[in-house]
Amino acid sequence: MKVLLRNPRREVDLEGARTVLGLLTELGLDRESHLVIRNGELVPGDTRLEGTDTIEIRPVISGGS
Amino acid sequence: MAKCRVCRGPAVIDLPRHNAHFCAEHLQQLCRRQVEQAIADHAMLERGDRILVAVSGGKDSLAVWDLLVELGYRADGLYLGLGIGDYSDDSGRYARDFADVRGLHLRTVDLREDHGYDVPTAARATGRVPCSACGLSKRHLFDAAAREGGYDVVVTGHNLDDEAAVLLGNTLRWDVDYLARQLPCLPATDGFPRKVKPLVRLTERETAAWCIVRGIDYQVEECPMAAGNKHLRYKATLNALEAASPGTKAAFYLGFLERMGPLLEGRSAAAVDGLRACARCGAPTTGEVCAFCRLVDVAAAHEPVPVEHLARRPRRAAGTASH
Numbered sequence: 001m002k003v004l005l006r007n008p009r010r011e012v013d014l015e016g017a018r019t020v021l022g023l024l025t026e027l028g029l030d031r032e033s034h035l036v037i038r039n040g041e042l043v044p045g046d047t048r049l050e051g052t053d054t055i056e057i058r059p060v061i062s063g064g065s
Numbered sequence: 066m067a068k069c070r071v072c073r074g075p076a077v078i079d080l081p082r083h084n085a086h087f088c089a090e091h092l093q094q095l096c097r098r099q100v101e102q103a104i105a106d107h108a109m110l111e112r113g114d115r116i117l118v119a120v121s122g123g124k125d126s127l128a129v130w131d132l133l134v135e136l137g138y139r140a141d142g143l144y145l146g147l148g149i150g151d152y153s154d155d156s157g158r159y160a161r162d163f164a165d166v167r168g169l170h171l172r173t174v175d176l177r178e179d180h181g182y183d184v185p186t187a188a189r190a191t192g193r194v195p196c197s198a199c200g201l202s203k204r205h206l207f208d209a210a211a212r213e214g215g216y217d218v219v220v221t222g223h224n225l226d227d228e229a230a231v232l233l234g235n236t237l238r239w240d241v242d243y244l245a246r247q248l249p250c251l252p253a254t255d256g257f258p259r260k261v262k263p264l265v266r267l268t269e270r271e272t273a274a275w276c277i278v279r280g281i282d283y284q285v286e287e288c289p290m291a292a293g294n295k296h297l298r299y300k301a302t303l304n305a306l307e308a309a310s311p312g313t314k315a316a317f318y319l320g321f322l323e324r325m326g327p328l329l330e331g332r333s334a335a336a337v338d339g340l341r342a343c344a345r346c347g348a349p350t351t352g353e354v355c356a357f358c359r360l361v362d363v364a365a366a367h368e369p370v371p372v373e374h375l376a377r378r379p380r381r382a383a384g385t386a387s388h
Contacts, residue, residue, distance in 0.1 A: 007287045032304040035078070035273055042277050044067045044079040044086050060273040061226070061300055062123055063196075063291025 001049055003027075004056040014051075021045040023055070033061050078274050081311035089278040096275050099266040100132050107250040107322075109261035110218060116140035117216040117258075119207050120163075120171065122156030122284045125222030127163050128272040129264050131279060133220065134169065140220065143210050145203060146175035148183020149290060150372035156284045163281060172214070174206055181365030184290065185375045190367035191360055195290035195375060198360065205348060205357035211258035218259040223249075226269045228262070229318040230299035245332035249322070255340065256349035265322075268314065289372060 003012045003023070018026065020036045020043055036043055037056040049055060067076040069088035076086030080095075087095060104110050110133075118130045120142035133140045144160040147153050157173070164171035177183045182190075187198035211219050228247065235243045249262040264272060276283050291297070306313045342348070343355035350356070 006285055009286070030304055030308055031079075031081075032268075032270060032307050033301075035270060035277065037277065042077040042089070042274060044076045046067050046079070058273065058277075058285060059287075060124070060269045061287075061297065061304075062125065062269060063288055063294055063297050 001051050001053045001055055006057070006059055017048055017050050019045065020047045020049060023049060024057070027057070029057060034059055077278065080271070082268070082307070082315055084311070092274055092278060096267060096271060097132065097136065100263045101136065103249065103263050103266045107248070107261070109250045109263055110138060112138070114138070114217040115215060116218055116220055117207070117211050117214065118142045118220045119203065119222070120144045120160045121222070122159035123222070124273045124276045124283045125224050125264060125269065127159070127281050127283050128275045129220060129222040130163070130169070131281060132275070133263065134167065141170040141172060143172045143174065143207060145206055146173065146177070147199060147202070148177045149185065149288060152286060152289055152372070155286070159282055159284050172210060174210065176202060180361055182361065182367070183369065185372045186367050186370045187360055187364035188290070188375055189370040190364045196294055199290070201356055201360060205355070208257055209346070209348065212256070216258060218261055221260065221262055222264055222272070223262040224264040224267050224269045224272050225314055225318055226300055226303070228265050229303050229314040230296050232318055232321055233299045233303060234295065242332070244325070245329040248326055248329060256342070265318070290375060
């Protein structure tokens, strides 16, 4: 699957299926700080992602105060 | 497949602090209800108020503007061009596009065009950290725009994560005056408009999800001046606690409002006693010339500093090491 990451913007290619939570764990990202978008749709943590999916992992943390 | 707690339809998000999943429709319902409750609990807004929303082009400010309009409030936006290179150019575009598509009125102020400086230059010229120069400029110019435009109230998009992180910092220092100013509704005082934060019951994961399900494009990239700042470290700490014990952030901040809020009310008003009008701009200040006018004096006289000269080194990004 193609995975778009942000800050900085970059793409990684991963083989095989895994869940949203599995993907976040594999990339060392915590659930509270990110949302996962599959083929343009927001998906929850137990969703199974297939190797053909296009994924965006969107960070939600803003730095201003 | 996870199901929505309300309708049992396919869920789009899991919210561990609610121990539940929600579909897009009921996520929006949850967000609307949380905002309505924040507004009611803290007497933030009245139906006839003229509202000015501080708009950055990021998820929180666009979400709060969208939510207020959705809830029937009359609200204009104010975008402040900070001069932070491409980041500001893109942010301004998101703010303008949002307003254009919805037929909303967006006012704009540009630091460089209207006041002769930008945030990177102000930071270098004054020796302040960029977030400090930025915050000072925002507070002054939003207050001034509200006074000049006849607005009753300035709305900001501060969310539960923002407020919990600031609360952690203020508590670690036991800074009581700052704690008092953290209440989500600061009443109008001489020269200052009322200031309210309707998103304080929503996490930033929830406000980002609101934008995604509502089709709102926003600035996703991090401000290059903010990377690695103390505020982000507090957020990371709180999110580590939240992961181990969902609901921790809400219990920390909302518990502060419930139990400490009544003890701190009045202290923020007392802090403005003794203010007088700035000799230059008329804004309330403790000195003869306000901090903003002093900043402009120094920053506008300084040679422009490109953002690349001040941008902080980004945090090591997850996923870059092994892939």
